[in-house]
Amino acid sequence: xxxxxxxxxxxxxxxxxxxxxxxxxxxxxxxxxxxxxxxxxxxxxxxxxxxxxxxxxxxxxxxxxxxxxxxxxxxxxxxxxxxxxxxxxxxxxxxxxxxxxxxxxxxxxxxxxxxxxxxxxxxxxxxxxxxxxxxxxxxxxxxxxxxxxxxxxxxxxxxxxxxxxxxxxxxxxxxxxxxxxxxxxxxxxxxxxxxxxxxxxxxxxxxxxxxxxxxxxxxxxxxxxxxxxxxxxxxxxxxxxxxxxxxxxxxxxxxxxx
Amino acid sequence: xxxxxxxxxxxxxxxxxxxxxxxxxxxxxxxxxxxxxxxxxxxxxxxxxxxxxxxxxxxxxxxxxxxxxxxxxxxxxxxxxxxxxxxxxxxxxxxxxxxxxxxxxxxxxxxxxxxxxxxxxxxxxxxxxxxxxxxxxxxxxxxxxxxxxxxxxxxxxxxxxxxxxxxxxxxxxxxxxxxxxxxxxxxxxxxxxxxxxxxxxxxxxxxxxxxxxxxxxxxxxxxxxxxxxxxxxxxxxxxxxxxxxxxxxxxxxxxxxx
Numbered sequence: 001x002x003x004x005x006x007x008x009x010x011x012x013x014x015x016x017x018x019x020x021x022x023x024x025x026x027x028x029x030x031x032x033x034x035x036x037x038x039x040x041x042x043x044x045x046x047x048x049x050x051x052x053x054x055x056x057x058x059x060x061x062x063x064x065x066x067x068x069x070x071x072x073x074x075x076x077x078x079x080x081x082x083x084x085x086x087x088x089x090x091x092x093x094x095x096x097x098x099x100x101x102x103x104x105x106x107x108x109x110x111x112x113x114x115x116x117x118x119x120x121x122x123x124x125x126x127x128x129x130x131x132x133x134x135x136x137x138x139x140x141x142x143x144x145x146x147x148x149x150x151x152x153x154x155x156x157x158x159x160x161x162x163x164x165x166x167x168x169x170x171x172x173x174x175x176x177x178x179x180x181x182x183x184x185x186x187x188x189x190x191x192x193x194x195x196x197x198x199x200x201x202x203x204x205x206x207x208x209x210x211x212x213x214x215x216x217x218x219x220x221x222x223x224x225x226x227x228x229x230x231x232x233x234x235x236x237x238x239x240x241x242x243x244x245x246x247x248x249x250x251x252x253x254x255x256x257x258x
Numbered sequence: 259x260x261x262x263x264x265x266x267x268x269x270x271x272x273x274x275x276x277x278x279x280x281x282x283x284x285x286x287x288x289x290x291x292x293x294x295x296x297x298x299x300x301x302x303x304x305x306x307x308x309x310x311x312x313x314x315x316x317x318x319x320x321x322x323x324x325x326x327x328x329x330x331x332x333x334x335x336x337x338x339x340x341x342x343x344x345x346x347x348x349x350x351x352x353x354x355x356x357x358x359x360x361x362x363x364x365x366x367x368x369x370x371x372x373x374x375x376x377x378x379x380x381x382x383x384x385x386x387x388x389x390x391x392x393x394x395x396x397x398x399x400x401x402x403x404x405x406x407x408x409x410x411x412x413x414x415x416x417x418x419x420x421x422x423x424x425x426x427x428x429x430x431x432x433x434x435x436x437x438x439x440x441x442x443x444x445x446x447x448x449x450x451x452x453x454x455x456x457x458x459x460x461x462x463x464x465x466x467x468x469x470x471x472x473x474x475x476x477x478x479x480x481x482x483x484x485x486x487x488x489x490x491x492x493x494x495x496x497x498x499x500x501x502x503x504x505x506x507x508x509x510x511x512x513x514x515x516x
Contacts, residue, residue, distance in 0.1 A: 031290075039294065046290045050283045057279055081332040087268065091276045095283065 002209035006077045009070050012217045016063040019221050023056035026229040033236050038247035041239035044106035048232040051096045051103065055228050058092040061085075066217075089220060090137065093130045098123035100231060101159070104185060107238050110170055122162055129155040133200065142204055149200055156197075160190060175245050178238045185234040192227035199223065260467030264335040267328050270475045274321040277479050281314035284487040291494050296505035299497035302364035306490040309354045309361065313486050316350040319343075324475075347478060348395065351388045356381035358489060359417070362443060365496050368428055380420055387413040391458065400462055407458055414455075418448060433503050436496045443492040450485035457481065 030049035034042045062085070069084040070077055101122040105115055129152050136148030163186050171182050199219035203212050288307035292300045320343070327342040328335055359380040363373055387410050394406030421444050429440055457477035461470055 034290070042290070042294060046287060050287060053286070054279050054283055057282070061275065083330045083333070085268070085272070087272045088275065091272050091279070094276065095279060 002213060003079055004070065004077065004210040004213065006072060006075070008210055008214040009072070009077055012214055013063070013066060015218055015221050016059055016066060019225060020056055020059040020063060022225055022229055023052045023059060026052040026232055027056060030232050030236060033239070036243075037239040038243035040109050040246070041107060041243055044103050044235055044239055047099050047103040047106060048235045051099045051228050052232055054096050054099075055092055055224060058088045062088045086137070087134075090130060090134045094127055096228065097126040097130055100189065100227065101126055103235050104163075104182075104189065104231070105167075107185075107235050107242070108167070108170055108174065108182065109242070114170075118162070118167070122159060125155040125159050125162070129159070137200070145200075145203065149197065153197070156193070163190060175242060177245060178241045181234060181238045181241070185231055185238065188226065188230055188234065192223050192230070195219070195223040195226070260471060261337055262328065262335065262468040262471065264330060264333070266468055266472040267330070267335055270472055271321070271324060273476055273479050274317055274324060277483060278314055278317040278321060280483055280487055281310045281317055284310040284490055285314060288490050288494060291497070294501075295497040296501035298367050298504070299365060299501055302361050302493055302497055305357050305361040305364060306493045309357045309486050310490055312353050312357075313350055313482060316346045320346045344395070345392075348388060348392045352385055354486065355384040355388055358447065358485065359384055361493050362421075362440075362447065362489070363425075365443075365493050365500070366425070366428055366432065366440065367500070372428070376420070376425070380417060383413040383416050383420075387417065395458070403458075403461065407455065411455070414451070421448060433500060435503060436499050439492060439496045439499070443489055443496065446484065446488055446492065450481050450488070453477070453481040453484075 027049045030045050030052065034045045037045060065083075065085045065088065068082045069080060071080050102119045105118050105122065110118065132148055132152035132155070134148070136145040136152070139145045139148070167186070171179065171186070174182055199216055202215050202219065205212075285307045288303050288310065292303045295303060323341075323343045323346065326340045327338060329338050360377045363376050363380065368376065390406055390410035390413070392406070394403040394410070397403045397406070425444070429437065429444070432440055457474055460473050460477065463470075
């Protein structure tokens with residue numbers, strides 16, 4: 001690891017701890033929500049909670065790894081020589097990014113056939129996108145980084161096309177009360193993912209090693225919170241509203257409609 | 259442990275962490291799924307989740323053991339002299355492989371008598387297969403490895419015979435909507451198990467020690483994910499579809515069919 005300012009070290013340290021707490025809290029919220037939605041929407045909430053649970057695990061690991069890479073003693077920071085394992089991010093994304101697309105498909109409640117086929121296509125494209133980005137992330141030169149980054153953009157563009165074109169007609173068939181929310185979830189997914197390539201390109205700017213490292217870590221962390229917790233809460237709201245339309249309000253007899 | 263390249267060490271390290279997260283996530287998915295299937299299929303999902311839970315525990319252990327066997331400092335990898343306990347794999351299989359066959363039998367919903375008899379026969383054969391493979395795995399010479407490997411093949415062939423011949427008639431009696439899925443589960447079980455002997459034979463090829471070690475670990479890890487998570491998700495789908503056929507859609511009274 002490159003030497004780092006103490007303020008930068010602590011910023012990343014606290015951001016990792018914050019993100020672990022946020023992901024764990026979101027997980028519990030989403031899983032408790034399962035009992036508040038109709039049967040058709042339980043799996044969407046199970047998966048949304050799995051995404052944040054898997055991320056919580058990886059933020060715990062990445063926090064520990066960051067902590068062992070540096071030592072702060074008497075107000076002075078030094079490098080321990082132990083490696084910071086940044087690969088946890090890619091390991092996390094390899095699992096969570098396909099699941100994020102699947103939760104979006106599940107909450108739409110398409111036909112069984114369409115659900116399976118879209119989940120497979122989008123899930124595989126997402127896994128491919130992550131796998132192609134990784135060799136660039138660990139590369140030491142910017143040319144290699146650019147090549148893998150570009151290759152990774154191909155499945156990314158396919159996913160964007162599927163989300164906006166392929167799923168477009170299905171979204172138009174959704175109930176009025178959730179159409180806007182589903183479009184928001186799609187947009188947040190797209191926008192937060194658009195953030196990752198920007199962070200990926202940070203090393204191209206000519207900054208000092210520790211500023212690059214800090215920007216990368218904080219950037220990816222913000223993107224992760226929006227993509228996983230933000231989208232998860234949208235999915236929860238969509239599931240609750242669709243359950244109300246399709247199953248009634250799931251309220252005890254005698255309770256008022258609203 | 260033999261010396262190893264840093265890239266190989268990290269590949270195995272991250273693969274173990276990935277597999278822990280995958281197994282743990284699959285466990286929660288399968289156990290949450292219990293509330294979405296009919297009473298006759300709850301045990302199949304309990305067992306499927308136990309298989310991935312037991313594997314999650316062992317991958318946590320094997321990850322720790324791998325981490326303590328090597329040290330990376332200032333970008334240089336060295337052997338610590340502490341042993342890497344590969345036996346966790348066999349301990350895991352001794353428990354999970356019989357359970358994997360039992361989950362396949364349970365989801366078929368045979369008569370009580372047939373369920374007990376097939377579970378006992380297949381469970382014992384699976385345990386015997388693992389127990390006979392172990393002395394070969396820890397052997398230093400390839401002859402001993404080959405002898406135990408061959409002995410282990412006998413119960414393996416019996417299991418294959420039971421799966422394809424013994425269970426064949428029962429599979430033909432399954433509802434149309436799941437017949438193909440059950441055959442797929444059987445095929446994935448067989449194919450993923452067929453992968454283990456191939457990995458087992460890796461030391462017969464004349465490669466360097468660290469390449470053999472890395473190939474063994476990655477090979478077994480992929481096989482474990484397919485055999486446990488892949489088959490678990492198939493069992494979940496079979497259970498959901500059979501519940502829909504046999505119990506109706508498990509929807510509250512008055513809800514529309516779609």
